[in-house]
Each structure stands twice: as C-alpha cells, then as structure tokens.
Amino acid sequence: MFRYIVRRILLIIPTIFLALSFLFALFFVLPGDPATLMAGGANRIVDPGVVERINERYGLDDPLLVQFGDYWKRTLQWDLGESFQNRRSVNDILGDKAVNSVRLAIWATLIEVVFGISIGLLSAMRRYSISDKLTTVVTAVASAVPVFVLGFLLQYAFAVQPHKHGWPDWMRLRTQGIGPNTWTLFFIPTGQTWRYLVLPAVVLAAGSTALAARMTRGSMLEVLGADYMRTARAKGLDGHQAVWHHGLRNAMLPVVTLIGIDFGLVIGAAVLTEKTFSWPGLGSEIADSVISRDLPVTMGLTLVVVLAFTVVNLVVDVSYAWLDPRIRLGQDRNS
Amino acid sequence: MRRVGFGSGLVVGLVAVVLLATACGGSSGSAGDALVDLSTFIGGPAEHLDPALDTSTTGLVGALYDGLTDLDYSDPAHPLVKPLLAESFQANADASEWTFKIRKDMTFSNGEQIKPSSFVRAWERASDPDFAGNYSYLFNFIEGGKAKLDGAATSLAGVEGDDDSMTLRVKLSAPYSNFATVAGFQLFAPMPSAVDKLKDQADWENGLMIGNGPYKLASPRTDAEVVLIRNDKWAGDVNGNKWPDRVSKITFRVSADPDTAYNAFEAGEGDMTAIPPGRTKDAEKNYATTSHVDIAGVYYFAVNQEDPVVGGPKNVLLRRAISQAIDRGAINEAIYDGNRADATGVTPAGIPGHKPKLCTFCALDRAAAKLAFDQWKAAGNTLRTPLKIQFNAGAGHEELVQMIVDNLKAIGIEAEAESRPGETYFSEVAQGKCQICRSGWFADYPAYDNFMFDLFHSDSIGGNNEGRYHNAAFDGLVDEAKRTVDPARQAGLFQQAEELLLNTDMAAIPINFYKGGEVYNPKKIASLPIDGLGKVAWEQVKLRG
Amino acid sequence: MSWPEDLGSVHAVRPLWASAWRRFRRNKMAMAGLAFLVALVVAAVLAPWITRYGPTEGIEGAYRQPPSWAHPFGTDKIGRDVFSRVVYGARVSLRIGFASTVISVVIGLLFGAVAGFFGGLVDTLIMRLTDVFLAIPYIVLAIAIAAVAGRSEHSIIVVLGLTGWLGLARIVRASFLSLKQLEYVEAARAMGYSRARIMFRHILPNAGQPVIVYSTVLIGGVILSEAALSYLGVGPQAPTPAWGLMVSEGKGDLARSAHLLLLPGGAICLTVLAFMLVGDGLRDALDPKLI
Numbered sequence A: 001m002f003r004y005i006v007r008r009i010l011l012i013i014p015t016i017f018l019a020l021s022f023l024f025a026l027f028f029v030l031p032g033d034p035a036t037l038m039a040g041g042a043n044r045i046v047d048p049g050v051v052e053r054i055n056e057r058y059g060l061d062d063p064l065l066v067q068f069g070d071y072w073k074r075t076l077q078w079d080l081g082e083s084f085q086n087r088r089s090v091n092d093i094l095g096d097k098a099v100n101s102v103r104l105a106i107w108a109t110l111i112e113v114v115f116g117i118s119i120g121l122l123s124a125m126r127r128y129s130i131s132d133k134l135t136t137v138v139t140a141v142a143s144a145v146p147v148f149v150l151g152f153l154l155q156y157a158f159a160v161q162p163h164k165h166g167w168p169d170w171m172r173l174r175t176q177g178i179g180p181n182t183w184t185l186f187f188i189p190t191g192q193t194w195r196y197l198v199l200p201a202v203v204l205a206a207g208s209t210a211l212a213a214r215m216t217r218g219s220m221l222e223v224l225g226a227d228y229m230r231t232a233r234a235k236g237l238d239g240h241q242a243v244w245h246h247g248l249r250n251a252m253l254p255v256v257t258l259i260g261i262d263f264g265l266v267i268g269a270a271v272l273t274e275k276t277f278s279w280p281g282l283g284s285e286i287a288d289s290v291i292s293r294d295l296p297v298t299m300g301l302t303l304v305v306v307l308a309f310t311v312v313n314l315v316v317d318v319s320y321a322w323l324d325p326r327i328r329l330g331q332d333r334n335s
Numbered sequence B: 001m002r003r004v005g006f007g008s009g010l011v012v013g014l015v016a017v018v019l020l021a022t023a024c025g026g027s028s029g030s031a032g033d034a035l036v037d038l039s040t041f042i043g044g045p046a047e048h049l050d051p052a053l054d055t056s057t058t059g060l061v062g063a064l065y066d067g068l069t070d071l072d073y074s075d076p077a078h079p080l081v082k083p084l085l086a087e088s089f090q091a092n093a094d095a096s097e098w099t100f101k102i103r104k105d106m107t108f109s110n111g112e113q114i115k116p117s118s119f120v121r122a123w124e125r126a127s128d129p130d131f132a133g134n135y136s137y138l139f140n141f142i143e144g145g146k147a148k149l150d151g152a153a154t155s156l157a158g159v160e161g162d163d164d165s166m167t168l169r170v171k172l173s174a175p176y177s178n179f180a181t182v183a184g185f186q187l188f189a190p191m192p193s194a195v196d197k198l199k200d201q202a203d204w205e206n207g208l209m210i211g212n213g214p215y216k217l218a219s220p221r222t223d224a225e226v227v228l229i230r231n232d233k234w235a236g237d238v239n240g241n242k243w244p245d246r247v248s249k250i251t252f253r254v255s256a257d258p259d260t261a262y263n264a265f266e267a268g269e270g271d272m273t274a275i276p277p278g279r280t281k282d283a284e285k286n287y288a289t290t291s292h293v294d295i296a297g298v299y300y301f302a303v304n305q306e307d308p309v310v311g312g313p314k315n316v317l318l319r320r321a322i323s324q325a326i327d328r329g330a331i332n333e334a335i336y337d338g339n340r341a342d343a344t345g346v347t348p349a350g351i352p353g354h355k356p357k358l359c360t361f362c363a364l365d366r367a368a369a370k371l372a373f374d375q376w377k378a379a380g381n382t383l384r385t386p387l388k389i390q391f392n393a394g395a396g397h398e399e400l401v402q403m404i405v406d407n408l409k410a411i412g413i414e415a416e417a418e419s420r421p422g423e424t425y426f427s428e429v430a431q432g433k434c435q436i437c438r439s440g441w442f443a444d445y446p447a448y449d450n451f452m453f454d455l456f457h458s459d460s461i462g463g464n465n466e467g468r469y470h471n472a473a474f475d476g477l478v479d480e481a482k483r484t485v486d487p488a489r490q491a492g493l494f495q496q497a498e499e500l501l502l503n504t505d506m507a508a509i510p511i512n513f514y515k516g517g518e519v520y521n522p523k524k525i526a527s528l529p530i531d532g533l534g535k536v537a538w539e540q541v542k543l544r545g
Numbered sequence C: 001m002s003w004p005e006d007l008g009s010v011h012a013v014r015p016l017w018a019s020a021w022r023r024f025r026r027n028k029m030a031m032a033g034l035a036f037l038v039a040l041v042v043a044a045v046l047a048p049w050i051t052r053y054g055p056t057e058g059i060e061g062a063y064r065q066p067p068s069w070a071h072p073f074g075t076d077k078i079g080r081d082v083f084s085r086v087v088y089g090a091r092v093s094l095r096i097g098f099a100s101t102v103i104s105v106v107i108g109l110l111f112g113a114v115a116g117f118f119g120g121l122v123d124t125l126i127m128r129l130t131d132v133f134l135a136i137p138y139i140v141l142a143i144a145i146a147a148v149a150g151r152s153e154h155s156i157i158v159v160l161g162l163t164g165w166l167g168l169a170r171i172v173r174a175s176f177l178s179l180k181q182l183e184y185v186e187a188a189r190a191m192g193y194s195r196a197r198i199m200f201r202h203i204l205p206n207a208g209q210p211v212i213v214y215s216t217v218l219i220g221g222v223i224l225s226e227a228a229l230s231y232l233g234v235g236p237q238a239p240t241p242a243w244g245l246m247v248s249e250g251k252g253d254l255a256r257s258a259h260l261l262l263l264p265g266g267a268i269c270l271t272v273l274a275f276m277l278v279g280d281g282l283r284d285a286l287d288p289k290l291i
Helices: A002-029 A034-038 A048-058 A064-076 A090-125 A130-144 A147-164 A193-224 A227-234 A239-269 A271-276 A282-291 A295-323 A325-334 B060-064 B116-126 B136-141 B145-150 B179-183 B193-197 B201-206 B258-266 B280-286 B313-325 B328-336 B366-378 B398-410 B422-430 B449-456 B472-483 B487-504 C009-026 C028-045 C082-118 C120-135 C138-149 C153-163 C165-179 C183-190 C195-231 C243-253 C259-286
Strands: B014-020 B037-040 B069-072 B080-083 B086-091 B097-102 B159-162 B167-171 B215-217 B225-230 B249-253 B272-274 B294-303 B340-342 B387-392 B415-420 B436-442 B508-515 B518-520 B525-527
Touching: A002 A064, A002 A295, A002 C120, A002 C138, A034 A048, A048 B136, A048 B145, A064 A295, A090 A130, A090 A193, A090 A239, A090 A271, A090 A282, A090 A295, A130 A193, A130 C028, A130 C259, A147 A193, A147 A271, A147 B258, A147 C195, A147 C243, A147 C259, A193 A239, A193 A271, A239 A282, A239 A295, A271 A282, A271 C195, A282 A295, A282 C138, A295 C120, B060 B215, B060 B225, B069 B179, B080 B086, B086 B179, B097 B116, B097 B179, B116 B136, B116 B159, B116 B167, B116 B193, B136 B145, B136 B179, B258 B272, B258 C243, B313 B366, B313 B398, B313 B508, B328 B340, B328 B398, B328 B508, B387 B398, B387 B422, B398 B415, B415 B422, B436 B449, B449 B472, B449 B487, B472 B487, B487 B508, C009 C028, C009 C259, C028 C082, C028 C259, C082 C120, C082 C153, C082 C165, C082 C195, C082 C243, C082 C259, C120 C165, C138 C153, C138 C195, C153 C165, C153 C195, C165 C195, C183 C195, C195 C243, C195 C259, C243 C259
Parallel strands: B387 B415, B387 B436
Antiparallel strands: B014 B037, B014 B272, B069 B080, B086 B097, B097 B167, B159 B167, B215 B225, B225 B249, B272 B518, B294 B436, B294 B508, B340 B508
8 A cells, every 4th residue: 555655646746747838838839929018919910129139038039949938947946936927926826816715616626526416316316207217408508508607697696687677786696706715624714705606616517517417327326236236135135225235335445536636636637617707717728828928827837737637646546545555556566 | 909809898807796885875785885896807907006007907906006197078078187296397399308397286185295306216116127027118109118118127227206396297208288188198107205115016016005095995906895085185187176075985896797796786785886898778678878978999900001902002891881881870779788888080089189071981881882992993903712800709790790700791892801819810900911901999198199000000900990091191291290289280181081081081980989887876976977998086986965 | 147158148238138128118217218219310411401590500690599389499599490599509519529429439448448358557547547637637638639639520529529538538448357257258259269359259248338328318418518517618619509509609698599509408417317217227237136
C-alpha cells in the first residue's frame, strides 16, 4: 500500500510537467501574434510601437526554448508572473478565483452526492415502476439541456419573474456575482450570500447529479443481480436488508469514484456556469485568458487546476485501492 | 483609436449593469446600497482603472480623473471644448505650440494641489516604454514623444511645466488644431506625487488609486466589483457646476455575460445595465434607456482602393451601386433592434463640425443602384467572381453581412460573405488583404480628424486606413484643417474633405451611427445623461426621491 | 461471468446480437429514443424536400415572426425560417456528433487496447497521457484547438474528437485488463496467433459492448459540447445552422422571441435525451446479467 501511494505521488510530477509544457507549446502555435492581441488587436488595428513594447516587456521575442526555461525557473520558485492584460500578479488572481471555485465545487458536489445517490437508489429499488421511469427521464433531461440555457431559464424563473410579480424578498434568488461574499467555516454561506450561491451550484450540479443517479441505479442493479446477493437472499435476508447490508457498499464504489473525479474536474472546468452566473472562478478566467493569450494567467491557473485534479484523483484512487485490494495488487503486478 | 470589434454593441466589450443607490436609497436586502455592474465580456479587453492604461468605454475612469479640458455637451449638436483643470488654453498661429494656464484651486482627492508638474509627472509616466499602455501612441502628437516611447529619450522634449507661473507649455511634433480636445483625454490626466513612490506603476490601479474626478475609489478594486464614492474635494465641471446632489456611492459589478447582466437588472439586482444586442425595444418598452442619444461611432465598410475589381476611380459606380443597394433601415431594425441611426457620412453626430446628410449615395435607392451598376458594366467592366465581403468572425457581424449580400443580390450584384478569424483579421486588413472590409470606429476624443485623418489620410495606410485610400486633394484638405485654429473654417475644410471622400470617390460605405446603449430603472433613476462618446456622466446622474 | 469461449468470437457473437435486439425492443423508452433518432436522421437526409426555405435564406421583412402556418417554427431576427434552420441543423449536429465520436472511439480503442493488452511501461505511459489531458480543463483545449484550426464544422469535429477519447481509453483498457487473462485468450496465445490478431480479433469484439454504450451517450455529449463551444464563441460559425449556435444566439430572446431559444434548445435536448435512452437500452440489452 505504501509503495503504491509513493509511486502515485511520484507520477504526479511528470503529469503536471507534461500538461503545462503542452499548454505552453500550444500558446505559441495559436494564430495571431500574442503581443498584437494584448494590445487589443482582436478589435482594432494597433500601433506597431505598442506591440514592440509589449514584446520587449514580456520577452516574447526571445527564442522559445529560452522562454520555456524561464517559465519553469520562475514556476519552480512559485513566481507565476503577472497578467499581460491587467498586470495583476497571477498569485493574487489565483487567490481570489480559487476560493470561489472551490466553494462552488463543494456545493455542487454536495448536491450531486445527496440527490444523485438517493435518486439513483430509489429508482433502482423500484425498477421499471413509473417513478423509476420518471426519474430516468427527468435526470436525462437535466443533463441534456445546455448549461447556459438551463442557467437562463432558472434566472428567469427564480429571479426575474419573482421580482416582476413582487414576490416577497425571501423567495428570490440572485442571478449573478457572489454577493456579499461572507462565509462561515470557509464554505457555509452566511447573510445573503446563499441567494447568490443556489442557482450556480444547482446548474453546475445538474449534469453530474443526473449522471451519478444513473450510475447509482446501474451499479446497484448490477450488485443486486450478483451471486453474493443471491446467496444473501438464499440465507433468508429479505430484499431491503440485503440491499443495505451487502449491496450498498459495493455499489457505491464506482459512484464515489465518479463524484471524486467530478469534484476534481469542476474546480477548473465550470466555465459555462461561471460565465452564465458571473461567478468569478478559475474556469472562466482560464478560458478568457486563452482567448486573450494571457499566457501567465493561463499557465498559473492551469497549474493549480491540474494540481487540484491530480491530488483529488490520487485521494480517490488510494481510497479505492484501500477499499478494493484487487486494484492495488493489479497495479503492482503491472509495474 | 478604438476599433469597434463587437458589432452588435459598441460597448459590449465592457458592458455595465448598474446598481445605483445612495446611502438613503432605502431598497431592501443585500442590494441595499449599491449600484453599477461593470461587466467584462469574453474576448474583450481586460479592464484597467489607470487612465494611462484604460481602453474601455465604460466612463468609470472618467469619474475618477479629470483632464485639462472637457467637452461641454449642453448643446449635443454643437459640443464645445472648454478648459477644465486649465484656466485657459491658447495655441500659436499654426497650432504647433500650446499653452495651458492651470487653475490654482484644484486638488487631488487627498488634498494635494494640482500643478503643471502633476501633468509632467503623469505624461512622463504614461509614456515610459516600460509602462506605456495601448493608447500611448498618442504621445506621438508631442515633440519628443516618439523618441521617449522608443526608449531613445528619457523625457518628453516638448513638455514644459512651470509651477511658479502655473503654466504648462506643449510643443507638438506637427501643427494640430484639435490638441486641446486630445489634451482632455484621460491618458493626459494629472497624477499626484504618490505615484513617484511606487515600485511598480502597475500597482497603482490595484491599490487605492488617488485621482481628481467627481468620484474616488472607496476601496481597492476586486474581481467582483469596483466601488466609487463621492470626492468632496472635486471643484466641478467645465461650467463650474459642482453637482452637489450627486449620487454618493456607485458600485460597478463585474458581469461576464451581457444577457445575465440584463436578467440581473430585470430581477432588481441593479439599477442600470447595458442593453444586450437585440433587446432595445424590450428595454424601451419596460424601462428607460439612453438609446435616443447619438454617440460618436460609425459602422462602415472600407473598400480596398488597390483592388482591381472594386477599387480606384474607375469603379466609383460599382461602389455607389453597392452603397445605394444597402437597406440600412432594415438592417437597423432587424439586427440592432433600431438602436442605431442610418449613416449619412462617416463622421457621426456629436463630433464638432459634423454635417447632417453629408453623403449623397448612402440611402437605399434600388433603381439608382441598378442604374449605376449597369453603367459600370456598360463601361466595359464585368464581375467575374462574386464580390467578397470580409469580416471578423465571432463578433456578431455575420448576420449584417448576410443581409448586405441579400441586398446586393436583389439588384443583381453577386457577393459572398467571407469570415476571417478575429485574431488576425485586423492585421490582415492593415496589409490590404481584403476587398470590402467590415470595420467600425468609435471616436477616442471628439475631433473630426479622429475620423478623417486616422481612417482615410494616406499617412494612415498600413494602419487604420483600411481601404488604403489615397487622394492628394483629400490629404491636402485634411492637413490644412489640422493647422486651422478657427473652428468654423476648420469644420468647413473637414466637410469638404469628407464630401470628396464619399460623394466623389465613394471610398467607404458607411452603414450606421451608434446610439446610447444603457437601460435604467426609471423608478429609481430620474435622469442618466451620457456624453457624445457614450460615457455616462456619473456626476450628473439624478435619483428619484 | 459468461464470456463466449469460442475462439471465433466474431462469428459467435451474432446470436448474442439477436437476443440483445430482442431485449432492446422490449425497452419502450429506448425504442422511443431510437424512433426519434431514426426520424431525425430521415429529416436530416430529406432536409431540402421537407423545408420550404434554405437555412441561410433571409425573407425580407419577415423578422422575428412567431410560429405560424407559413413558418411553423417562426423566423429569426434577420428573417430566416427557423424550421429550415433546425432541420438543416440536424445535419450539422449529427455530422458533428457522429464524426467526432468516431474519432474518439478510434483513438480511445487504440490507446486503451494497447495499454490494457501490453500493460507495464506502455500502460503507465498511456495512462499518464490520459491523466495529462484529463487534468487540463477540456474547454481550454477546445478553445485552443478551435483557434488553431479555425471555426469550421470540421475543426469542431476535430476538437471534440480529440478531447472525447479519454473516458473511452480507460474503459477499453479496463476490459482488456480483465479479458486478456481469460482462458480463450490464453488459448489463442498458445496457438501462436500474433498479438495484433489476438488484440483485435479475439479481445476487441468482447470489449466492444461498453464501448458501444459509452459512445452512444458520447454522441449526445458532443452535441451538447457544440452548444458550449458556441456559447464561448469558439463553436461553428454563423450562418451555419448549428443548433448550439442558434441557442447561444437566442439566449437573450427568452422574453421577446422565446421560440428562438426554445425550439433549437428543444431539438438539442430531445436528441441528447434520445441518445441517452438508446445508450441505456443498449446497456441493458447487451448485458444479460441484469435481466
């Protein structure tokens, strides 16, 4: 077990190195001259002098390898540079955005866990009933609507309409931003903040909750059909007891993995939700920075996203291996 | 120079939802005292607060800094340049040397007196090549500006500030009669001595930046919002009006999507916002808007004069046919929801000297268009391949170009839309690689030459003269106008130049002029004045009750 | 587990398919999904015959009309018939969905099979590579690739194809890991078949079921991703009648011309839903354990 963990931790290093080097290389094959774009070249013709000064300031004229070496030298000292666009230090940007992203990810994951698993279990236990079919369709629809459409519909239903019809204030949710941004214990919204949190968290969770529900259902059904469950039933345990005592733990393994990976993913990939609700998180900042060729922001923020993802993945894998020894052994045999 | 990249809305790059309220505003809940949402749009420029760096159109920086001069829009059709921080300004006979007398009673928000040296400090700072922003090329107007920007000189040779006599003398690199207008641009705003102590000038806008406008920062900006409060040391506007009842606090909230911002506005989370594309009528019907105000921007197509098919004197008739075939009214209705004015020239209303109905061939006249096209063909020309109308992709121009293609087809001219990647579009256009090139121009400072010189003078070829228009007579008129200090004579020269450009040469095809694009809640805001550049005059905003 | 032990598994699976189809037919929801998809494909193929207007043809004066007899889905803001655009959009969306899924499947199969079959260093390398790509937010990759390749339908296919194979590679690898230890593979090996033959003739057909299920759902996911890319401004270009593009253009029209948002949005939703239901049905049908 110890060897397995150490090996996995060591493997994080090349993963991160490759991911970032790949992005760095990508930046330079993107069409359009970065300095021109920084000077606003996507919207207008820019003054050549301005472009020249930008190139000079950020060393964008240096040979690629030199820039690449510089990048890693600075990154290893945790100097992530400054944004080309607004000259803020990337560490500052990171500090602001990462917190927002993690909070949103925590709430989306909580929704996914609570609703995804319970809906999945209920529907597995009443297989082919009306409620099973209904949940299948509803969860499928939830994950079949484009995120921003769902977001706009919800904004309309829970913020615009209530306001237009003068509903009491406590019934109204907010459409955009993070509000007063007050939190207890890091992630519990206090004051009015919850009004700002609900819609983005629900929208971000919608797709993955549906997936978790379907997976729970499928995996539960599989377990219910497995030999040991038949044995358990043969031993005289009735259906429900058998489900809870034997099935659940095994059925939950893949679901927990899915949720773990989801958590790692949504920290950096909630681009659409963040944009739709102006939730200032990492994903949308990264997307914007790629579009505006703001290399230090892209690289710095992605570094953290990749780190978060690999660490979460590691935790998931290790706990999975701990719960299911076959994996650990299999891995060791392969190495 | 500000190219309008996002067709459907000029300001879309940085749209604003605004939540305005005073401390006594009395709305309930979290939106209690609060105000304006500044929303950044994907692909738009990252916003700056530093007047040396900012390129946005929100007017936020304008609330923080005042310049030497300002435009008085009391009569919107005839804006006047008036001294603001200056007591007076004066040019020599050929407008190559300017003297600004600085007022003695002006201070920054921290009480520091504004002196000529405050301007010298600011200008040296903004032209420092290590710091210079995207507008820094404007220092080329000043003698030694180019050398300073290139790093060949350590200071601006043409600028001289004398604190004892409170005079600022500026020698220009070439005669320029509109320099007083340019000097009011935010890039030339004064800076307090605090900037000298900064290790990195980039930190200025991220901290508690000190300015001299009607408002000051309440706290350093965050990703989510910028909060402004009244600057009680402000000395008033060009007419000495101090707007004592001005709103006490303005919050600009960052919004990533103009439609979300509009939803937020409709949900009562804000008091104003920018109108998203296509929702003008909706906004006019349900709320109050600034869509009746003309602002100084033009949407046009540059026609490549070096192109054998459409360019040059021999194809004037074809260009005229194209221009007269375009149904500007329908385009305005369908695409802009009526939030534009059909163009009657390239220089829009709101620019001193603007002449209404200048262009003879800019209105729909299918018969005339057909006739012109037939005459062009009769002169031995043929259209072997469809005309190509180029535009930058993904910025909302597709539909407009599509409508123009349909318009042309209706009189028998075959054309096709050709979208180009936005990242490289303008660089390619600057090199002459297009035929009929979509473009837009939004005045930086309200001066006629900001259109005539920047867009059509032969010195601007390779830059913003996208059609590579070159006419010695036109150049002569523009050059003379730039030397002419008398406003009426100057306007006459510019109008003559523009008539040559459009009515004789038809070198560009103007489509429409911009209009104000803010929607606000009339139950909360009594009036929302915007200036001829589309910027909200924050100090003049009046609330109800 | 009941894997067919016959060496000629390609032929042996046929009866399996027949019984799978029998089981699939019994699943009403899956059949409804399939029927919808068949109808959609037919509509897409016959688009020129069932629509009255071209997808990019503007009708002068008919701007923003609500649904009517002349225009069953209304018209958009420059007077194009929305019904025509949605029907032609089915072509675009299905092309994008199928083509990019094929790319994903090919890459995923190849990498997954190689990793699972050879194991060891090869496996580690390939799995780290998928980690690398999983770790980079896929939207970033998509924006970057779209910027390089331009915003045509083809580049969208490439973008989504190149970012969609990661899950597939993992699934295929897992199947290979377990399958290669089964007796019939050992037997094939003992008979001296080449590794490629064993991999592709003997293991692959049996690893195929989860792949089929996964890729069916993936097609739906791709159609959704097209909408996401359009929203971010890096999807297909106007005037292409792509559903995602239409939805993201119509997102502000909810109050005024709701049909511009809801009709193409509904098309996306139903299509994705149909692929999901069919995927579900396939999973149940191909995996008899559950019955």
